[in-house]
Amino acid sequence: MTIQQDEIEKIAELARIRIAPEEAAELTSRIANILTLVDQLQAIDTAGVEPMANPLDAVQRLRADTVTEANQRDVFQAIAPAVENGLYLVPKVIE
Template sequence: MAVNKSDIEKLAELSRIDISDEAAANVAQSISEVLELVDQLQAADTSGVSPMAHPLDAVQRLRRDEVTEPNQRESLQAMAPATEDGLYLVPRVIE
């Protein structure tokens, strides 16, 4: 798919960008080259390739899910202006 200068000028007008004629021609050429590369990549046969989440077969080491800090809820909520059943009460914002 080739992009021409008029396409770039139309996009520039829609996005309210001031672009010179020379810059529009250069951008059109650059985008056309990128789209040609995408077409080349799409032509590659990937039918026997399984999708990967990451290119390396690395396994992430996970730590144990253990409580490492003491529960400080009571001391922290003692400073709050209003609490109820372990929750902070705040003024109503939306009526």
């Protein structure tokens, strides 16, 4: 795929990006190189390649699912302004 300088200028205008005239030629060349690379990647036959989530065969270590904190609900609710049946009561704020 090729791209022309006037297309770059139109895209910049639509995106509201200001490109100096002296930078437009270099930017066009760089974007053309990127598009050439994308074309090369799209030309590769990947029919027999299985998709993978990670190129490394890394496995994440998981921690044991155990309780590490003591239940302090009674301590915390003892200092709360209003509690009923183990729940915090708050004032109504919406009419």
